[in-house]
Amino acid sequence: MNILVVDIGGTHIKFRTQKHRVPVKFDSGPKMTPKMMMAQLLEATSDWDYERVSLGFPAPVIHNRILHEPYNLGSGWVKFDFEQAFSGKPTRIVNDAALQALGSYRKGRMLFLGLGTGLGSAMVADGIVQPMELAHLPWKKGRTYEDYLGAAGLKRHGKKKWTKNVVEVTDSLRQALEADSIVLGGGNAPLVDPLPKGATLGANENAFKGGFLLWKSDKGFS
Numbered sequence: 425m426n427i428l429v430v431d432i433g434g435t436h437i438k439f440r441t442q443k444h445r446v447p448v449k450f451d452s453g454p455k456m457t458p459k460m461m462m463a464q465l466l467e468a469t470s471d472w473d474y475e476r477v478s479l480g481f482p483a484p485v486i487h488n489r490i491l492h493e494p495y496n497l498g499s500g501w502v503k504f505d506f507e508q509a510f511s512g513k514p515t516r517i518v519n520d521a522a523l524q525a526l527g528s529y530r531k532g533r534m535l536f537l538g539l540g541t542g543l544g545s546a547m548v549a550d551g552i553v554q555p556m557e558l559a560h561l562p563w564k565k566g567r568t569y570e571d572y573l574g575a576a577g578l579k580r581h582g583k584k585k586w587t588k589n590v591v592e593v594t595d596s597l598r599q600a601l602e603a604d605s606i607v608l609g610g611g612n613a614p615l616v617d618p619l620p621k622g623a624t625l626g627a628n629e630n631a632f633k634g635g636f637l638l639w640k641s642d643k644g645f646s
Contacts, residue, residue, distance in 0.1 A: 428474040429635030430465065431520060431628070432481050434496030434541030435575075435611070437461055440632055441474050447632065456497045458504040466509075477510050478635035480520035482542060484557055488517050495560075495570075496541045516638050520631065522546040522555040524609050527634030528626045529553075532604035535597060536626070539590065540610035543570040547601060558597070569593060578612060587616055594620035 430439040433452060440447040450464050483501070484491040490502050507515040521544025525536035529548045538544030543559040559570035571577055573593060578586045590608075598606055598621070608616060609626030619625070 425476060425639065426474045427476045427478060427636055427639055428469065428472065429478045429632045430480070431523070431631045431635075432461070432479060432497075433520065433611075434482060434494070437465065438628070438631075439465065439469070441472060442636060447628075452497060454496060454498060457500045458506070458509075459500065460498070462506075462509045475513060476639055477506070477513050477515040478523070478638045479506060479515065479517045480523035480631055480635065481517055482520050482544065484555065485517050485519050485522075488515075490517065518638065519546065519555040520544055521609075522553050523634040523638070524626060524628075524631040525607070525634070526553050526637055527630030527632070528607045528609065530605075533602060535601055535603035535606045537573075537594065537597075537606065537608055538610035539573060539608060539612040539616070540575065542574045544610065547603070563593070575612065578615070583615060590616050591618075591620045594623060598622060 426441050426443060428439060428441050430437065435452060436449045437452050438447040438449040448468055481490055482496060483494040493499050493501055506517065507513065521536055521538045524538060525546035525548050528536060534548045536546045536548070545556040545558040547554045547556055560568045563569045563572060572589045577589065594606055606620065606623040607626040608623055609628065609630065613625055
């Protein structure tokens, strides 16, 4: 069974199957709609042979259904029929942070934070993935966690102050959620130096691993 995994981000759309060692990508951004994405994706994969699809999406997803429009992309995602767009191929949609968390998990209680255009979050406890929406909770001065830890916060505060905020938030969440370990993923995670206590760097490749695992069993998600 060959699976196409699509990691949908606010800056790039990345995708590959088990048969591809290196993901292919194209730009996304605040004007990207699902129709625009599918047009580019289907063109890029026109000669690919795959039977099933996993989508990691940057917004809340429950039971294969996107709950609201993403903050960092265009509109039209909530009611879009991806399975029909993929010519009836079975398609599973999960939150993008949860997908990478599934691929990053080893044991115990693991907190995943995705530091990219926005802020992704998920918890894995004893192999069960729980998608979380911490990004838009208020933190300081009327701003949210994402305002400080997302790409806009990095640009606004600079790397040194941004790193301090990442460490502070990560330490606080680790204690509050009683996490045994923390994985920092996303495109900006390698900029965090020093790493927070108990944290390790994830890899974007883990999103694809999670997408392949998604078809192994339904037991990985709560």
